[in-house]
Amino acid sequence: MKTQWRQLNPLSHSGFLLVDGAGAGEDILIDMGFHGESLDAALRGHGSRLDRVAHLLVTHVDRDHLTMEVAAEMAAGGTEVIIGAEAWSQVGDRPGRRALEESGKLQLxxxxxxxxxADHSLVWATFPHGLPNMAFRIGDQLFSGDTPVTALMNTEDPDAANLLGLEGDCTRGLWINTAQRSRADIHSIAEELGAHRVQNYLNNHGIAEDVVMAMDEPALRDFFAGLEVIVPHHLRRVPLAETAHWIRGELTKARDRHGFTFRIEFPGAALVNEM
Incomplete structure (x- = not known):
């Protein structure tokens, strides 16, 4: 069954929308990543708008995930804004912070x-990403934010294990950060990236090869067997369409080798889906 969640910008950003997720005319949004004129314009492209969003969940406070002044505007209109207390403590004196705190709609x-x-179960855990980064499971859909795959799939971490729902019947969709293809590929473009970004991608983001390696873990077999769809996102290795095609190929080979049945999708990315 096709997922009802929508991605505001295919491939490269974290902005996930469930239209009518909080009831008729009320939507749920995870993060505020988008391309284009404004978040409102991006939402309208998917049948929503700022004043329809009843709940905004924020994985972390990097500016490509949280636009503070817009979040404050949404809160003034009645949107509940959910964010980790630890992350909020590190947000600094950004424009819109005080208005958001005084709105009465900020839930730490x-x-x-x-x-x-709304009517959906919610499970969350916090992982390292320079700044504290949350991953959320809403209903049976798991959104990693910028969590490294190795941290998300660490079954020895009780918070990660609880988030994943290892029984095989809790998680049907995995929306996972795969900023880069592999460690070898990151090192191959190290001069272009620069030392800081190399370390950032190695330590603070998802790497597609780690998803493949996670499928080899016996403790995760039921988890992957229960999935219906994996949606890689937050791609940073250009050209993005070529990277998406490469990731889909590697995940497909691993899936078929293990006998899993999930789909690999890039919602809204027509160029990739036609490859």
Missing amino acids: ITAAGAGAV
């Missing part, structure tokens, strides 16, 4: 836990 949550958003 602990590093890991469970609850609900």
Whole structure:
């Protein structure tokens, strides 16, 4: 079954929308990543708009995930903004912070836990990304934010294991950060990236080869067997369409080798889907 979640910008950004996710006319949004004129314009392209978003969940406070002044505007209109308390403590004096805090709509949550958003179950955990970064499971859809794959798939971490839902019936969709293809590929463009970005990609983002390696882990077999779809996102290796095609090929080979049945999708990326 095709996922009902939508990606505001294919391939490269974190902005995920569930139209009517909080009831008729009320939507759920994870992160604020988009291309184009404005977040409102991006939302309207998917049948939403700022004043329809009832719940905004923020994985971390990097500016490509949280546009503070727009979040404050949304909160003033009634949007509940959910973010980790630890991440919020590091946000600094950015424009819009005070307005968001004074809106009464800012909900700061602990590093890991469970609850609900609208009628959906909500599980979350925090992982390293320079700044604290949250991953969320809403219903049966898991959104990694910028979590490194190795941290997300660490079954010895009780918070990660709880988030994944290792019984095989908790998680049907995995929306996972795969900024780069492989460690060897990162090193091959090290001069172009620069030393800081090389270390950032190696330590603070997802790498597609780690998803392939995770499929080899016996402790994760039921998790991958229960998946219906994997959506790689936050791609940074250009050209993006070529990288997406490469990732899909590698994940498909690993999937078929293990006998899994999930799909690999890039919602809205017509160029990739036609390859």
